[in-house]
Amino acid sequence: MELKRREEDYLEAIYEISKRKGKARTTDLAEYLGIKPASVTEMLQKLAAKGLLEYHRYSGVVLSKKGEEVALSVRERHDTIRELLKYLQVPPDIAQRDACIMEHNLSPITIIQLKKFINFIKNCPKNAPIWLEHFKKYSETGEFDCGEECEKI
Amino acid sequence: MELKRREEDYLEAIYEISKRKGKARTTDLAEYLGIKPASVTEMLQKLAAKGLLEYHRYSGVVLSKKGEEVALSVRERHDTIRELLKYLQVPPDIAQRDACIMEHNLSPITIIQLKKFINFIKNCPKNAPIWLEHFKKYSETGEFDCGEECEKI
DNA sequence: TTACAAGTTTAGGCATACCAAAATATTTAT
DNA sequence: ATAAATATTTTGGTATGCCTAAACTTGTAA
Structure with a gap:
């Protein structure tokens, strides 16, 4: 049903x-x-x-x-979205609210990809990958001020 | 209104x-x-x-x-979301459909962050950043088979 | 030019999901 | 135990957004 x-x-x-x-x-x-x-x-x-x-x-x-x-599966989708938004530097309260909006109707395939992306970040051998730090900085300043090492990102 | x-x-x-x-x-x-x-x-x-x-x-x-x-602003949100999903390796047709669902009601702050993330990927000095290639591979295989260089990601 | 086909609108209905106000049940305080 | 306060449900009503069937326009082809 x-x-x-x-x-x-x-x-x-x-x-x-x-x-x-x-x-x-x-x-x-x-x-x-x-x-x-x-x-x-x-x-x-x-x-x-x-x-x-x-x-x-x-x-x-x-x-x-x-x-x-049903409730658990919805909550899982919710948390997945919230976590993604967290990595994208959306403030927690807004991420929470927007996850409520998106948690319904999204294609299962999309949800799977979001999960993969989150796991890619979390399980990266070098945990907390450098590029994510760089994005955080970019998100705040709009600058790629990462100098030398940037060649490798 | x-x-x-x-x-x-x-x-x-x-x-x-x-x-x-x-x-x-x-x-x-x-x-x-x-x-x-x-x-x-x-x-x-x-x-x-x-x-x-x-x-x-x-x-x-x-x-x-x-x-x-209004139409243009909705379309812009739509495209932003679709582009994000593209980078997250969601198949184009599904990304298209899911963007339709998300394009309404999302907080402007979330949209801004999505845009920043997209620009971060697009404008990275080393364009097409390596980590994104790695995610693509991870998304397909579930493996971080990136050897040496991974230390820098 | 007139009749018919295609496109559009109107009218009446349905489902969802909300509300206010009134009715009913439960709990608490004396 | 019983009255008052609180919680819940019922009733009747609203708005949105869709539908079918019937009525109406418009354009076109004979």
């Missing part, structure tokens, strides 16, 4: 809140998502009907196995 | 079609966007009311100055 981006948002939010509080309540979710409780109730009932969570009126909500799988 | 993502899509589409045909007709747009003509008419009337294009029934449509400015 194909999930809508907003459904993924809810599942992710429920996952994050449950991690801290054991279950997610309507008001928590409303605050987390920046919407009104009435809207949350409605969506929770829809997600329950799809078997993605356990819903009992007035009790808060817990993800089903299936729901948790 | 804050534009919706779908409105931006339409403006971009109108821009692209007008570039080739002088103006954009309802049917062209419907085909381009993969929707029915009736839906296009509706949106064109809305965009006309916002002063983003000239609409006269049965005549096709031309962007206003304001509309063209």
Whole structure:
């Protein structure tokens, strides 16, 4: 069953809140998502009907196995994007927000490439590769002031 | 006035079609966007009311100055993202599609950083930087088979 | 020139996702 | 235990953006 981006948002939010509080309540979710409780109730009932969570009126909500799988996969995409943006020197709060926008609908192939790029940076034999340092400097100053060694980059 | 993502899509589409045909007709747009003509008419009337294009029934449509400015800025974001994905070794057709998804709503700061990163690659004194070649290889093989020189990357 | 084909618009409907206000349930404090 | 405060749900309504079917224009070919 194909999930809508907003459904993924809810599942992710429920996952994050449950991690801290054991279950997610309507008001928590409303605050987390920046919407009104009435809207949350409605969506929770829809997600329950799809078997993605356990819903009992007035009790808060817990993800089903299936729901948790979805939430984890969304979160993984989210983190991948956030990490990429971090390397591209996007400020953390903005990276966080923009990852929320991109985490849905991106092609799996794109996500795979982002991951590869991140691993390329992380696992480089010389860890923290020099060119990344150079990009950081370039990003701040607009200058390639790297002198001699630049020949090798 | 804050534009919706779908409105931006339409403006971009109108821009692209007008570039080739002088103006954009309802049917062209419907085909381009993969929707029915009736839906296009509706949106064109809305965009006309916002002063983003000239609409006269049965005549096709031309962007206003304001509309063209928006279209160009969307297209620029689109191209920036597409170029980044290209460097990350995402296949062109997928990069094209995913750029369409990301071109809306991304923070201007993120876009600026993407541009900086692209320029960092393009304008590197040693043009086509070695590390990018290495990433390409890594992306295909998963191996850092770069031997000696790797110390300097 | 008129009739028909192609293109466009209008009208009525649907799904999503939100909201405010009212109704209902639960929790807490006395 | 019960009233008041808090939380949740229901109800009815809105906006967006799509659809189909029917009505209307326009251009073209006989």
